[in-house]
Structures are given as structure tokens and as C-alpha cells.
Amino acid sequence: MDLNLRKAIVTNIAANDQEQLEATIVDAIQNGEEKMLPGLGVLFELIWKQSDEQEKQEMVNSLEQGVKKATTSL
Known part of the structure; x- marks a missing residue:
């Protein structure tokens, strides 16, 4: 089985608008579920690729x- 996780995410x-994208991020962070980490990683990758050097x-x-x-709160 060939699963392209990036493409699936x-x-x-x-089709999500800005409000829906923000809700997705907030929900993933607030829930703290490990299964959401790959999705957040893909979202970060998309942001990174669209950013200029100053934004990066x-x-x-x-x-x-x-x-x-x-690390100070651990």
C-alpha cells in the first residue's frame, strides 16, 4: 500500500478558509494527540516553503x- 501522507493532508x-485552517491548528495543539503531529508538520512545511528568509x-x-x-518548565 502506497500512502502519501503529505498529499492526503x-x-x-x-478547501479550508483561514478560519478553518486556524481552527485545525488550534484543535490539534489543544488536544495534544500524538496522531496530529504529522499533520502539523505538513502545515509547517507549507508555511516554511511560502516564507521569505526574514520570515523563516x-x-x-x-x-x-x-x-x-x-525545557525550563519540565
Whole structure:
């Protein structure tokens, strides 16, 4: 069986508007279910590919801060 997870996720959200996309992200994060992680990864990949270098640097900076904050609360 050949399963293209990226394609399946993108196809599943292709018709979603901004509100629906945001709800998908918020729901996945709030539920904290491991099975949602691949979908969030695909969404991040789509964002990354559409971003310019400054936006990418801002995301990396935000990620660094988030990781630092998360590790101090462990």
C-alpha cells in the first residue's frame, strides 16, 4: 500500500478558509494527540516553503524561544 501522507493532508484541507485552517491548528495543539503531529508538520512545511528568509528567521527565533521556555518548565 502506497500512502502519501503529505498529499492526503493537503487534500483534506485544500478547501479550508483561514478560519478553518486556524481552527485545525488550534484543535490539534489543544488536544495534544500524538496522531496530529504529522499533520502539523505538513502545515509547517507549507508555511516554511511560502516564507521569505526574514520570515523563516523569525520562525526559527520563535521556535528557539519556545523550546527554551518548554525545557525550563519540565
